[in-house]
Amino acid sequence: MTLTDLTLPQMLRERARTDGERVAIRQKDFGIWKPVTWARYHERACRFGLGLRALGLPAGGHVGVIAENRIEWVVAQMGAGLVGAVTVGVYPTSPTSEVAYVVGHADIEIMVCEDQEQTDKLLAALPQLPRIRKIVVMETKGLRSYAPEVRQCIATFDEVEQLGAASGAQGLIDEALARQTLDDVGLMIYTSGSTGKPKGAMISYRNIRGVVPGIVDRLQLGRGTTHLSYLPLCHVAEQMLTSFVPVYLGSQVNFGESIRTVQEDLREVAPSMFLGVPRIWEKLHAAISIKVQETGGLRRALFQRAFQACLPLAEKPRSQWSVGERLAFAASYWTVFRALQNFIGLRNARVALTGAAPIPPDVVRFFRVLGVPLIEVYGLTESTGMVTGHRLDDVAVGTVGVPTVGVAHRIGESGELQLRGDMVFLGYYKNPEATAQTLQDGWLHTGDVVREERGQLKIVDRLKDIMITAGGKNLTPSEIENTMKGSPYIKECIIVAEGRRFVGALVQIDYETVGQWAEARRIAFTHFRSLAEHPEVRGLIDAEIAQGNARLAQVSQIRRFHLLTKELDHDDGEVTATMKVRRSSIYKTYAAEIEALYA
Structure with a gap:
């Protein structure tokens, strides 16, 4: 068995064995970035997984997580995987009714909640959720206010880890990993539900392993890549860059203090890779536009002159820049663009991505003029993440690039994009009708209308829209x-x-x-x-x-x-x-x- 044949939990064990002392994760607590090595990451995941088993979670059981991004999220996910369980993420912004629907539909037995706010949502829906065995809470503040009978069904995250450490059942993990295959389901990711109830996409370890090479190749990632994780981990876009790629590649993930401190955390981490959904880029664009309008006339004129001088370079590969163009960009960079890159925390970014929804082409062009290497990528929950994207030296603004390594594609009737490859998901949980509509003869019907433009794919719209x-x-x-x-x-x-x-x-x-x-x-x-x-x-x-x-x-x-x-x-x-x-x-x-x- 080669390393590429390993499932994600098996690969975590291998990473701890070969790179045990290298830093895998940094977590910011009270303003201090605390490093966690691959060995420690694996150790905590093992303890948590064994703790889940001690709480009565069966092999193949479902574990839910509702929290903002933090190390406990991935420890819970990997811990579940190490004992052969399936992880299901729930959006922390979801109201009680949506939480209850996903938890009930996914047959979750143990729910991991971030704090009292998320625990209250679950407790309010508990009468509708007979399968729940235990609620595990990361932050203990406020737990004493619960009645004794409620407190009995709650355990803290630390208690579960201690329970696992005291079990002495390391052999159980070895047995589970020996049985684990690439065809096992590792994750269930629920769709956003823009046209109806959310659907649970079953993601196998083969899907995860299948999507990683294309991401690494297209984004030119390496072991030295650093990433700030802040988008919801129950979404496939953040999963692929926080869980999938780092474990297989050995790169580093950083968890900030909160979704509300992203701007500050970005400046401190200065990551080499950054993922932003269109709304993030639109907000940064608006913030810079307002700053430019508010500044003095001289500075505003300086920005406009630099921007216009470099506008033709937005889509031109740097290798093809003339000496004059290089000098023009260098002058603009040192006088204007460098400060703006520092302002948004992306001066060290070797690649920046936008995906998950359409983005105005002018916004992409704006950041590329500033020297931020922003590219547009495309993927779905059902394709386990990114399956097309611009090459770093071949960007056509307004398109989503070309398919990545391992992705077969064709354009069907009505211009619908169809995909095939190891990254195509297994189907929707408890929904054979929707599965049959989406997967036909091994092809994933994306529902997106595309056309070729300048040798790259352009998403026209959703077929139904x-x-x-x-x-x-x-x-x-x-x-x-x-x-x-x-x-x-x-x-x-x-x-x-x-x-x-x-x-x-x-x-x-x-x-x-x-x-x-x-x-x-x-x-x-x-x-x-x-x-x-x-x-x-x-x-x-x-x-x-x-x-x-x-x-x-x-x-x-x-x-x-x-x-x-x-x-x-x-x-x-x-x-x-x-x-x-x-x-x-x-x-x-x-x-x-x-x-x-x-x-």
């Missing part, structure tokens, strides 16, 4: 929406066009950037609604949409729009935990406002 106007014109709403979201003042844009005589839109302002714009003009407002309803804000958004319309075909231009007076909210069912818009829910909620657009 393509709209036909009353005049019979086919529209791709994501193209229109992304064009508008390129504005720093527009956070969300939801297109209405199906069966309509022209394109309408629901628009949500970016409260932070529009608020700063309003303050600079001494416009009084007290909250989101008062800001959104101000006539001058309406004029601002009108101008931004007119700018966007100028870049679209006439049939795709937004003729009328309604400004939302509240932010779209996960708890209201308007967006998913990953902030994907639930179109059907929004169309229902804002039916009266939509009809008013066409009155």
Whole structure:
């Protein structure tokens, strides 16, 4: 058996044996970065896994985790894997009803919660969850407030590790790993549920091993790669860079103090690789745009001059830069761009990624001009993560690159992208109908319409989202929406066009950037609604949409729009935990406002 034939838990054991003293993880606690070696990582995972068994978890049992990213998350995941159990992640931002659905549907027997807030969600739903044997809590603050009968069904994370250490049953792990094969299910990752109830994608160890070589090759990663983990670990995008790649490659992961300290943590870690979903890049773009507007005239002119000088270099490989272009970028870098890279913490990034949702091309181009090597990648939960991406020296902004190593692809009827390879998942848990629709003759039907552009794949839209106007014109709403979201003042844009005589839109302002714009003009407002309803804000958004319309075909231009007076909210069912818009829910909620657009 070669190393590449090992499952993820088997590979963790091998990593501890060969690289035991190297740092695997750094966890920030109270401002201090604490290193954890591969040997210690493996030891804690073994103890936790044996502790789970001591609590009654059977082989093949399901362990749930609901927490922000931290070392205990991956210790729980690897511990479960070392004793032959399956890990299921739950979004920490989910309300009680969604938590109850996933925990119940996934048949979770032991639930690992971060703190009292997450524990309360589970306790509220406990009558509906008869399979739960035990709740394991990472942070003990507030546990004493529970009644004795409630406290009996709770154990602390430390107690479970101590239970495992005292069991003396190391042989149990060796036996479990000896039986473990690449075809065993290691993870269940629930889809975001943008069109219905979330579905549990069963991910095998073969899927995990199958996706890693393509990621490593396309992103040019190595043992010296460093990564800041902050996106939810119940999402496949963060799993692939926090769990899959580091264990197989031996690279380092950093866990900050909180999702709220990402900007500060980025500056301290200065990682060589960074993953940001489009909303992260859009927020950074908006923050820089506002800073530039607020600065003095000389600095603003200096930035504009540097940006325009380097704009032609956004998509040109550095190996092809002329001497003049190199000098122009060097001058811009030392006078302007270096400080901006430090501001966002990405001066040492050798590769930066965006994926999981469409991103405005202008945002990608903006960061590439600044010297941040941002590339767009594409993947699904069902493909165990990234399956296409730009090569670092061949970027076509607006596309998602070409398939990675081991990925076979074809374009089916209606332009749908279909994939095949070891990374294609096993199917949906307890949902054979959905599995049969998605997996046909070994091909994964992605539901995404693509076309080839400049030798690379461009995602046109979701097959089910393509709209036909009353005049019979086919529209791709994501193209229109992304064009508008390129504005720093527009956070969300939801297109209405199906069966309509022209394109309408629901628009949500970016409260932070529009608020700063309003303050600079001494416009009084007290909250989101008062800001959104101000006539001058309406004029601002009108101008931004007119700018966007100028870049679209006439049939795709937004003729009328309604400004939302509240932010779209996960708890209201308007967006998913990953902030994907639930179109059907929004169309229902804002039916009266939509009809008013066409009155």
